[in-house]
Structure formats: structure tokens, C-alpha cells
Amino acid sequence: DAKTTQPTSMDCAEGRAANLPCNHSTISGNEYVYWYRQIHSQGPQYIIHGLKNNETNEMASLIITEDRKSSTLILPHATLRDTAVYYCIVRVAASLTGANSKLTFGKGITLSVRP
Amino acid sequence: NAGVTQTPKFRVLKTGQSMTLLCAQDMNHEYMYWYRQDPGMGLRLIHYSVGEGTTAKGEVPDGYNVSRLKKQNFLLGLESAAPSQTSVYFCASSYNSVGRNTEAFFGQGTRLTVV
Numbered sequence: 001d002a003k004t005t006q007p008t009s010m011d012c013a014e015g016r017a018a019n020l021p022c023n024h025s026t027i028s029g030n031e032y033v034y035w036y037r038q039i040h041s042q043g044p045q046y047i048i049h050g051l052k053n054n055e056t057n058e059m060a061s062l063i064i065t066e067d068r069k070s071s072t073l074i075l076p077h078a079t080l081r082d083t084a085v086y087y088c089i090v091r092v093a094a095s096l097t098g099a100n101s102k103l104t105f106g107k108g109i110t111l112s113v114r115p
Numbered sequence: 116n117a118g119v120t121q122t123p124k125f126r127v128l129k130t131g132q133s134m135t136l137l138c139a140q141d142m143n144h145e146y147m148y149w150y151r152q153d154p155g156m157g158l159r160l161i162h163y164s165v166g167e168g169t170t171a172k173g174e175v176p177d178g179y180n181v182s183r184l185k186k187q188n189f190l191l192g193l194e195s196a197a198p199s200q201t202s203v204y205f206c207a208s209s210y211n212s213v214g215r216n217t218e219a220f221f222g223q224g225t226r227l228t229v230v
Contacts, residue, residue, distance in 0.1 A: 034218070043119075043205050043221030044158065087157065102173065103219050104147055104208065105158040 004088045011112040018110055021053040022088030025069045030092050033064060035073045037084040038041055038108070044087065047073065078113045085110050121206050121222035122132045128229045136191040136225050138206030145211040147189035148173075148219070149181060151202040158205060164189055165211065169181050196229045203227070 005023045012018040024033065034049040048055055048062045050071075055062045061074040075082055087108040122137040125208050138147065145166050150158040150173075160173030162181040170181045178200060180192045189208075193200060209219040 032217075041203060041224065042224055043207075045221070048176075050220065085157075102160060102163050102171075103209070104160055104174070105150070108158040108191035113154075 003050075004090060006086075006088055006106065006109040008024065008107070009110040009112065011114055012078050014080060014113050015077055018082065018111055018113070020073040020075075020088075020111060022073070022087050023070045024088070024090045028092075031090045032092070033062065033065040033068075033071045033090045034091065034103075035060070035062065036087045036089065036105075037082075038087070039081075039084040048085075049073050060064050063068050075111075078111075080113050080115065083111060083113045117208055119203060119208055119220050119222040121204075121225050122225070123225060124223065125226045126228070127190060128193075128227065130197060130229060132196050133192070133194050134196065134227075135193075135205055136206075136227075137197045138189045138191070138208075140187055140189075140208040140220070142208060142210075142220065144185075144208035144220075146209045147183065148207045148209075148221075149179070149189065150193045150205045150207070151175065152224075153199075153202050159189065161204075201227060201229045 032049050032051050034046040035047040038044045044100050048060050050062045064071045085108040143220045148163040149161040152158050159175045161179050162173050164170045164183040167186040182190045203224050205224050206222040207219045210217050
């Protein structure tokens with residue numbers, strides 16, 4: 001799996017957009033960018049993923065640079081409940097052997113949303 | 116639809132005792148994973164499985180064994196528990212298919228203390 005690097009922490013004001021960056025300079029052509037978050041000690045929760053086009057769902061938007069070496073997760077209107085650790089992960093979506101599909105987490109970025 | 120269920124939720128073991136953690140998923144997922152999470156750290160992959168009857172080592176496999184005899188179940192065993200294995204354990208599962216949503220679903224965690 002390609003490695004990702006994220007800042008350790010960031011904060012934003014409630015109601016403002018939270019832009020979480022991620023670098024994945026060694027990403028392969030068939031690897032997707034996935035984002036998960038973990039609130040308190042709960043199990044991680046899937047947010048969004050993409051290959052090369054920008055993606056949007058009800059939770060967030062994912063912006064991937066044209067060279068695919070970095071991406072940004074955007075929470076358009078952060079709330080206090082969005083305070084969590086956010087993980088950026090790159091992996092292939094499918095694999096005959098599964099070796100490249102294992103889901104490996106780094107330390108993530110801690111987002112603190114302040115009132 | 117229960118998703119991913121972990122049993123038990125809490126457990127206290129004495130050093131040297133053995134136990135098995137059970138992970139069950141009802142989504143017909145091919146992939147299953149076991150992670151541990153220590154305070155202030157991200158999730159570390161212990162073992163994973165790409166299908167029934169197959170298992171593979173992750174980042175921190177020592178001291179653990181796994182089995183995937185049925186597609187829906189992934190068992191994590193500790194043969195001789197050590198205090199260093201005190202942790203929160205998470206199980207996850209996902210599809211292996213480009214055409215399907217390959218997000219991983221996580222269980223609620225098992226909090227294990229070895230004294």
C-alpha cells in the first residue's frame with residue numbers, strides 16, 4: 001500500500017468548512033483514496049473514496065489533485081459532532097490475491113471543531 | 116441487518132490465559148480484518164483474510180492466530196495472553212470488487228485487559 005502523510009491536528013469553527021489535507025505521492029494508478037473517521041473509541045466510519053475525479057456525498061467532498069499525489073477532504077459545514085480522528089488511506093479496490101487490498105491505517109489527523 | 120458484530124465487548128484475562136474473539140458479518144463480504152488500537156495510536160492491522168479458508172499476516176501478527184472457516188466469521192485467538200496485548204480490538208469487513216462499494220464496515224470493538 002502507498003503511504004499517506006497527514007498533519008497531526010487541526011481545528012475549525014463550527015459552521016465553517018473543514019479542509020483536511022492528505023499527501024500520497026507514491027500512489028499507484030489503480031489505488032483509490034479512502035477517508036474514514038473515528039469518533040471517540042468507536043469503530044471507524046467510512047466517509048468517501050475516489051480514484052481521480054472529485055467526489056461528493058451527503059457527508060463530505062473529496063478533491064483529488066490532477067497528479068493524484070494529494071487530496072483534500074472537505075466537510076462543508078463542520079459541527080461539534082464532526083470532532084474526530086480522520087484517516088486518509090490508499091488501496092486498490094479489488095485484487096485477485098488481496099495482498100494490495102489490505103486496509104492499513106496511519107495515525108490520522110485529529111479535527112477539533114470549536115463552538 | 117446487523118453488519119459487523121464482535122463478541123465479547125469486554126474481557127479481562129490473566130496473563131497466560133487464552134481466549135478467542137469472534138467477528139461475524141452478514142453482508143457476504145470477502146475481506147475481513149482484525150486490528151488493535153492502543154491509546155493515542157491509530158489502528159494496526161493484526162491479520163486479515165481475503166476469503167473463506169485464507170488468512171494473512173498484517174503489521175503486528177505476533178502472539179495472535181486467526182481462522183476463517185466460514186465466510187461470515189473471522190476468529191482471533193490469543194494462545195497465551197500477555198499484558199502487552201491489552202488493547203481495543205476492532206474487526207472489519209469489505210467487498211472485493213471494483214464494481215461494488217468497497218467501503219469497510221467496522222464492529223463496535225472489544226476492550227481486552229490482560230492483568
